[in-house]
Amino acid sequence: MSLFNEPGLLSFAIDFANGKLTEEEYIKNRTGNPPWTEARELRIKNHMLFIQYLGRLSPKNRRKAISASQNITQADLMTLIPCGDSTASALIANGTHKVGLEILARYALINRITFSTAKSPAASYEYNLNLFDMFDDLGIDYIVKGSLNEALQAMESHWCVKGCVIRQFGVNDIHLRIERKLNFTIVDILKHQKWSFDAVALELSKQPGYWGYFEYPSVYHNEHFMVFVGGIDKETTTKFTDSQVIGKVRLFDLSSMFGGK
The missing domain is CATH 1.10.260 (434 Repressor (Amino-terminal Domain))
Known part of the structure; x- marks a missing residue:
């Protein structure tokens, strides 16, 4: 068939x-x-x-x-x-x-x-x-902030995708892809490491609403993105995630990392 x-x-x-x-x-x-x-x-x-x-x-x-x-x-x-x-x-x-x-x-x-x-x-x-070097060379605007909260506040409310660099003193830059769509927020950590995942997870855990995360395969060998999705509640965020991703992923509750249920 x-x-x-x-x-x-x-x-x-x-x-x-x-x-x-x-x-x-x-x-x-x-x-x-x-x-x-x-x-x-x-x-x-x-x-x-x-x-x-x-x-x-x-x-x-x-x-x-x-x-x-x-x-x-x-x-x-x-x-x-x-x-x-x-x-x-x-x-x-x-x-x-x-x-x-x-x-x-x-x-x-x-x-x-x-x-x-x-x-x-x-x-x-x-x-x-x-x-991101190309963005600099071509003069393309992208978000550079000292915290993820500031970066999220800088996003437009309509459907958009922005590149973002979180720049903190004494810490390596964290490169992100941030998307706003249908009142949901999607945050990808690009070239993630444990320390960058932990830093982003901690910042997002302070944001309102429900946040989940999953590992998403790229179109490159041995490369995955860590993706966070935020919405009003778990049910609607899970449905939105299922409608957006390729194949099936398991959405983990971010709150479980910090003692939540």
């Missing part, structure tokens, strides 16, 4: 990932099929093969696959970057509009990937924080 309405999509993606098809052959075989639905299915069913699959795609097709695997649409990108329809189409559809470096940098942050993954023909299999 096919996993899709159109037969063969996943098998084409697997054959391409394993080098049995060229990119030209793969794209030709999937012409007329739903837009990259197999990318999400492959990411859910075989994460390591999905990484290999991305590495063989050209930058534009790679962006199509990454966004499709996360259900991010052209309309979403127009809101989050923000940009016009022709630019969003050039990022993940069939538009021919030239995409600037600033747009690619914002796209990379939204999709939890590096700048080189968004732009370079040769995909890197290692995650890094060079995107």
